[in-house]
Amino acid sequence: MRKVRVLLAVLAMIMTCACSKTVTLMNENAEITEFPDSAVSYAESLVADASDAEIGSGVYVNRITSAGGIEKTETMLFPVYCEGKLDCMILLEGDEEEVISEEDLMKKLNDNIDRWEFMLDVSGRKLLGVNNIETIVLSGDDELDELEKETIVKLQKLSIKNSRIGLMRQKLKTTTGNVVIGPDGQIYSADRIVVRFTEGEGNEKKKMFEKFCQGSFRRSIKSQSTYVFQVKPQSYSKLMEIVCEAEKLDYVVSAWLDKANQPHESSSNVDGKADR
16 A cells, blocks of 8 residues: 555655646637727827827737646737728737837738737737737847747747737727928928937836926836837927927936827937927
């Protein structure tokens, strides 16, 4: 009887070890069956000047685990369309918001967005898109480490399933005409200012800048450390006065006006300032 007990104990240990090494792989993003108010309001702030804008149904983004598996998270991803074309994607994680709007990526995803699985790396700082034959980096470091490569290969062998991202769409409220024209003829939003802060804690600086501009924080582009604030609609010259004063603040590296109708312009203009 003693030998039987010992054998059972050994088998139990083996099974426990086997279970602890089990790696969970998911080959599709779980769909979100409604349009949360937070996602809709954030999307509307991005395309306030567009004439025809929609938000598409979203998905929960998966995450690569330290064991090389893939698990579901509560991070949400929604596509935003202008005139029927994919304009940008918004990533919502708790109170954190990020817009992904690199033009070439949006063109690549536009016709087959549902054929990609979206996932974060272990740290949550990199967003990847994976389909059965290729991988793209939507935000964060472009280089893939060995864990990411190995996990992606395992996932692709499962044959990634189509998701329902973007399948359903809801109209967004927009306010056409809320723009100003600069001396160069460029059209800017009449109520948005973009800033880049110095390195360090961003939340405190966001609060300080909200108080400075008497406006509210709208969105950030983490990969480029830029922040967009909404202020009271006003003339080009008044907006530029705010920009000039903002650049005198010791926690601001640079500031500029947000170009209208093109949310991705905010990220592409991070090294320049609005024409004066």
